[in-house]
Every structure is written in structure tokens, then in C-alpha cells.
Amino acid sequence: MRIESLFDQQTQQIKIAVDCIIFGFNNNRLECLLIHREAEPQKGKWSLIGGFIGNDEDLDEAANRVLYNLSGLENVYMEQVKAFGKANRDPRGRTISITYTALILRSEYDDDKIKDHGAKWFPVNDLPELAFDHIDMVEAAIIRLRRRVRNTPIALNLIPEKFTIPQLQALYEGILDEPLDKRNFRRKIAQIEAIVKLGEKDMTASRRGAFLYAFDENLYNNTQYFNL
Amino acid sequence: MRIESLFDQQTQQIKIAVDCIIFGFNNNRLECLLIHREAEPQKGKWSLIGGFIGNDEDLDEAANRVLYNLSGLENVYMEQVKAFGKANRDPRGRTISITYTALILRSEYDDDKIKDHGAKWFPVNDLPELAFDHIDMVEAAIIRLRRRVRNTPIALNLIPEKFTIPQLQALYEGILDEPLDKRNFRRKIAQIEAIVKLGEKDMTASRRGAFLYAFDENLYNNTQYFNL
DNA sequence: GCAAAAGTGTTATATGTACACCCATGT
DNA sequence: ACATGGGTGTACATATAACACTTTTGC
Structure with a gap:
């Protein structure tokens, strides 16, 4: 298959999203910010902060916009973790998601804004049931975080x-x-x-x-x- | 923005591809497999082995299929490097590309098949001018490779x-x-x-x-x- | 004077790095 | 006998891990 082969056709029907694994620190524990799902599928489960990428938006811009929309936070240091792309990972339709992770200071958060979005902090050792493959995303981000935290000063943001x-x-x-x-x-x-x-x-x-x-x-x- | 917000609309127009950074070893040097671009844009430059992801295809499946199509190789150990998603990275249209990398034994390759696709091996220290942001992809893959090669036996495939x-x-x-x-x-x-x-x-x-x-x-x- | 948290040194082990000579063989 | 590539050991510096007592102060 040549690299151009799909540009002429309109065959590809794949949505692309970012999901943010936001870590905070509270009560001497690592916490992760999650959103309560009010709609099917997987209504009642919790999920990561995520959204679709805009047509003219860089990947990191998309991650920062999504994070900003859901938390009011700006200029957060986020790093890409990896792309998740199993064909059946999202029952709503084929979606590839690129995960970004950040460490933030919980006290800088606007708690009301968080509640408006149905979001909540959970200790990473005691997460609720997560939608889709979000638990895999959190685990990958934790592994990365624990490695990065020893080699870089990212934890000092906390x-x-x-x-x-x-x-x-x-x-x-x-x-x-x-x-x-x-x-x-x-x-x-x-x-x-x-x-x-x-x-x-x-x-x-x-x-x-x-x-x-x-x-x-x-x-x-x-x-x-x-x-x- | 809620997670569902784009599912109803048909607004997202982003193609998603994989690019493979295939490393081989020859003359005591690391080489990288590239394809000669015969069409505009960037005609005459070289690019990575890449292609679009099928609608029902896992990410790794897509990488393996693309690699197979261009080299005949199967069951190659490939690892995801990262996603590249700058909005303007590809002048042909908005494309996000997820890079995969592999180390292979050059002698197991079908050289004719490679030539049919206009592909060629280049020493990584002496690469030609690459299309788009492919040079960034190669560099990221080399950094990863040099780390992995010291902690895992992947080089023994060579x-x-x-x-x-x-x-x-x-x-x-x-x-x-x-x-x-x-x-x-x-x-x-x-x-x-x-x-x-x-x-x-x-x-x-x-x-x-x-x-x-x-x-x-x-x-x-x-x-x-x-x-x- | 005692409870509570802050602060301090030494030893053993493992790992990384630099470095120079002898060995086995075919010609 | 010599050229060629294969094989070997030691010393030093650095990083990690385990471990117990003294200091300061408010009450």
C-alpha cells in the first residue's frame, strides 16, 4: 500500500481523541481526576478527562484545551504517554486515543468547576470501575510517572x-x-x-x-x- | 467539552496513519529503511514506511500490515514510539501518525520486493533528506532503540x-x-x-x-x- | 522530663570504567 | 616467527541499601 492510497478515498472513519490522566496529591496519596459518566454506554462508571481533537489543533494543544475546559488549569506540564488503538476499545465507534498525563497541585484547582463537570478525585490505589480501557491508560501513566518522578523535577509542582x-x-x-x-x-x-x-x-x-x-x-x- | 460531543457531528476530518521506523544492521552500522517519494509533495525526498489505519484494524495490526506490505516480513517485534500530531505536519491534509519501530535482520528481507516499492536502506548517520517530520520520528526511534537495546534482548534479532x-x-x-x-x-x-x-x-x-x-x-x- | 518530629554517618554491596598483556592459530 | 583476532583481571570511583541514635522544642 502506498502512502497516498487513502487520501483520495473517503474510506477512513476513525475518530481521534485525547485522554488526560491528571494526577494530584492529597492526604499523602496520589490521586487521579475522573469524570462520572451520566450517559450510556457505561453509564455510572467513571472515565478520564477526554475529548476529540480539533481539525486544526496540535495534539498537545488538544490535550491542554480539554484539560482547561474541564479544570480551568492552564500551562500545565503534560507529557504524551502513548496511543491506544484497539479496534474495539470504544463501543460508540472506532476511536483512537492518545493519552497525556500531568501532575498538578490540587489546591490550585477550582473545586466548583470540577464538580460542575461531575469530576472527582480518587486515590489511585482505590479507583472505581473505569469505562472502556481507561484503567489501562491509568496504569501506563502511573508506570511512566514513577519513572519520570525519579529522573526529573516534575513532582516539585505538587x-x-x-x-x-x-x-x-x-x-x-x-x-x-x-x-x-x-x-x-x-x-x-x-x-x-x-x-x-x-x-x-x-x-x-x-x-x-x-x-x-x-x-x-x-x-x-x-x-x-x-x-x- | 463533554466526551461525547463530537460523536453526533461529522466535524472531525483527521486522517490517522502509522509510520514504521525499520532498523537493520549492515556493515557494522545501523541502517534505516526508507521509501523514495515519486509524487508531490516532497517528490524526490525519502520517507518512512507508512500507511493509513484500517477502520477495523488494531494499531499494531496496522503497523504490521504496512510493514508486511512493504517488506514481506511477518511476526516482527514492533513497539510503539509515540504519536506525532502537529496540525501542519503534513501538507496533504491533517494527519496524525503513530510511529512504530522494529529491528530486523536484513538478510531475511526480500531485496526485490524492497526495490519494487522504491525502498532502500540508509545508514542512520547518513540519511538523505526526509519528507515531512520523518526525521523527528527517526530520531525519537533511535533514542528509544538505544535505551531498549541495553535493557532487552531485542538486538539479538539482528x-x-x-x-x-x-x-x-x-x-x-x-x-x-x-x-x-x-x-x-x-x-x-x-x-x-x-x-x-x-x-x-x-x-x-x-x-x-x-x-x-x-x-x-x-x-x-x-x-x-x-x-x- | 517527655513526646514528637528533625537531623545526622558508616558499612557492605553492586555497578561502571579505565586500562595492557598473553593466547591460539595459519601462514 | 609473526600477524591476526580472541581472550583474560585488577583497581578505582560511584551508586545503592541497610541500619540507630541525638537534637530541639513546646508542653
């Missing part, structure tokens, strides 16, 4: 600009869903030049207080070193 | 069932495009249980002869260890 090391460790333990040794964790932090110690302490979580740190974007761009 | 260590090292040096230390390379091979030493020697490449090895699929499935 905590305030100034943070303590115990806070950051709790974040990582929540995302990775495993306990980390605090001495080893601190040693690794110390090796990351882009995480700089501030003079101040946070006194809210303990009597002694914990030193605050901040992530320096410029330093990170220079060193590119990040390993946790 | 050499005969029985092979010598110097052969395997040359293969890796060709794929990675960097010299490897032969003592370190041998030590790593020794740690991979799935690569088993045979009694025989290959006498064709040297006077002394070199021991032959083979990859044991079953052992690999048990141990899952592969690190080069």
Missing part, C-alpha cells in the same frame, strides 16, 4: 515553592507508594544542586521546625542533574 | 542464532555508535544467564576461532535479566 525535606519525602513516598529511608533520601537531595536550602524554617509541623528548601529552575537547567 | 562475542560487540557498537571496552562487555555478557556458551567455535573470522553463544528464550523469560 508542593509549595518553599518546602521541607520531610514534606518532599512524604510526597515521594505517596507517589511511589513505598517507604523511603530518610537518610538516603537526604543524601540524594544534597546532591541535587537545584534544590537549595533557605535560611528559614517551617515551624508548623514540629516543635523543632524544619529547614525550608526551594527548587531553582535556572540551576536545574544548567546542571540537569536530578536523581531521587 | 544476528544469527549462533554468534560470537566479538560479533555481538560489533553489533552493539554499531547500534550505539560508540566503542565499547571488550573486557567490560564480556563481563556483562557473563552475567546474563540467557546468553549461553556453546561448545563450538566459529573459525571463519580468525585463525584462533571464537566460541559461539546462543540466546535462550526460556532462560530469559525466567530471569528477565539483561543489561549491557
Whole structure:
């Protein structure tokens, strides 16, 4: 088959969508934003934030628009996970979906807007039944997330600009869903030049207080070193 | 925008294709299979093996069919790389392309069939000018390949069932495009249980002869260890 | 003075990297 | 005997994993 062969014909009838796997962090757990399906098929199940791609829209633009429409969030760092394209994956009609994933700060969300769309946060360890193949999408995104979170500073979007090391460790333990040794964790932090110690302490979580740190974007761009 | 919003309308006019980045190994170099474009646009440039997805075809099926049509190869181990979807990436019309990549043994190819399609092997370090955004696709696939080749036995598809260590090292040096230390390379091979030493020697490449090895699929499935 | 969280060092193990000489054989 | 490619071991640096006690402070 030549590359042009389908351009003349109008035979291809495939819709193409994006689905967003939005992770947030709450109660020391990783959560995922889902929408309640009010219509058949799979009415009552939950599904990812998704929508069809516009004719003149880049893929990432589509992902960002869909995310914006459903959450009000802009300029979110999203990465493509992969395309899902089994012929029968969506009973409504042939659809190929390209998944994007993001990590966001739940506190920056407009909760009312979320509720208007019938959306809700669920802990990733306790998801409801998902529509279509969305559970596969979430699993693929989690695997990717857990890898990326150790090599890139994406997780730092989930905590305030100034943070303590115990806070950051709790974040990582929540995302990775495993306990980390605090001495080893601190040693690794110390090796990351882009995480700089501030003079101040946070006194809210303990009597002694914990030193605050901040992530320096410029330093990170220079060193590119990040390993946790 | 609700997830259903485009299903009723017939507004979406996007074609969806697969493009295959097929790597082979020849003259101790990594090569990539390309097709010569005989038609406008970009007539005279070279492009990847690609085609549109059938309405009832899984994504991987489409990739395999396209590959089969252009090369006669079946049961090739292909992996999805990513989707390319810039709105203006193809001047012929809006097209989203999902890339798949494979490593194959050039000697198993039917060279006549390749020529019939105007296809040709090019060293990846010396590619001709490629159509559209295909150069980005090749680069993404090479990055992925170089990572995968160190963690999985996919490169073993490129050499005969029985092979010598110097052969395997040359293969890796060709794929990675960097010299490897032969003592370190041998030590790593020794740690991979799935690569088993045979009694025989290959006498064709040297006077002394070199021991032959083979990859044991079953052992690999048990141990899952592969690190080069 | 005690409860609660923050902070600190050492050792063992594994992995990566650099590096130079001897071995076996056909001619 | 020599040219050719095959084969071998050691030392150093780095990364990872396991593990227990002291410090600070508000009550």
C-alpha cells in the first residue's frame, strides 16, 4: 500500500481523541481526576478527562484545551504517554486515543468547576470501575510517572515553592507508594544542586521546625542533574 | 467539552496513519529503511514506511500490515514510539501518525520486493533528506532503540542464532555508535544467564576461532535479566 | 522530663570504567 | 616467527541499601 492510497478515498472513519490522566496529591496519596459518566454506554462508571481533537489543533494543544475546559488549569506540564488503538476499545465507534498525563497541585484547582463537570478525585490505589480501557491508560501513566518522578523535577509542582525535606519525602513516598529511608533520601537531595536550602524554617509541623528548601529552575537547567 | 460531543457531528476530518521506523544492521552500522517519494509533495525526498489505519484494524495490526506490505516480513517485534500530531505536519491534509519501530535482520528481507516499492536502506548517520517530520520520528526511534537495546534482548534479532562475542560487540557498537571496552562487555555478557556458551567455535573470522553463544528464550523469560 | 518530629554517618554491596598483556592459530 | 583476532583481571570511583541514635522544642 502506498502512502497516498487513502487520501483520495473517503474510506477512513476513525475518530481521534485525547485522554488526560491528571494526577494530584492529597492526604499523602496520589490521586487521579475522573469524570462520572451520566450517559450510556457505561453509564455510572467513571472515565478520564477526554475529548476529540480539533481539525486544526496540535495534539498537545488538544490535550491542554480539554484539560482547561474541564479544570480551568492552564500551562500545565503534560507529557504524551502513548496511543491506544484497539479496534474495539470504544463501543460508540472506532476511536483512537492518545493519552497525556500531568501532575498538578490540587489546591490550585477550582473545586466548583470540577464538580460542575461531575469530576472527582480518587486515590489511585482505590479507583472505581473505569469505562472502556481507561484503567489501562491509568496504569501506563502511573508506570511512566514513577519513572519520570525519579529522573526529573516534575513532582516539585505538587508542593509549595518553599518546602521541607520531610514534606518532599512524604510526597515521594505517596507517589511511589513505598517507604523511603530518610537518610538516603537526604543524601540524594544534597546532591541535587537545584534544590537549595533557605535560611528559614517551617515551624508548623514540629516543635523543632524544619529547614525550608526551594527548587531553582535556572540551576536545574544548567546542571540537569536530578536523581531521587 | 463533554466526551461525547463530537460523536453526533461529522466535524472531525483527521486522517490517522502509522509510520514504521525499520532498523537493520549492515556493515557494522545501523541502517534505516526508507521509501523514495515519486509524487508531490516532497517528490524526490525519502520517507518512512507508512500507511493509513484500517477502520477495523488494531494499531499494531496496522503497523504490521504496512510493514508486511512493504517488506514481506511477518511476526516482527514492533513497539510503539509515540504519536506525532502537529496540525501542519503534513501538507496533504491533517494527519496524525503513530510511529512504530522494529529491528530486523536484513538478510531475511526480500531485496526485490524492497526495490519494487522504491525502498532502500540508509545508514542512520547518513540519511538523505526526509519528507515531512520523518526525521523527528527517526530520531525519537533511535533514542528509544538505544535505551531498549541495553535493557532487552531485542538486538539479538539482528544476528544469527549462533554468534560470537566479538560479533555481538560489533553489533552493539554499531547500534550505539560508540566503542565499547571488550573486557567490560564480556563481563556483562557473563552475567546474563540467557546468553549461553556453546561448545563450538566459529573459525571463519580468525585463525584462533571464537566460541559461539546462543540466546535462550526460556532462560530469559525466567530471569528477565539483561543489561549491557 | 517527655513526646514528637528533625537531623545526622558508616558499612557492605553492586555497578561502571579505565586500562595492557598473553593466547591460539595459519601462514 | 609473526600477524591476526580472541581472550583474560585488577583497581578505582560511584551508586545503592541497610541500619540507630541525638537534637530541639513546646508542653
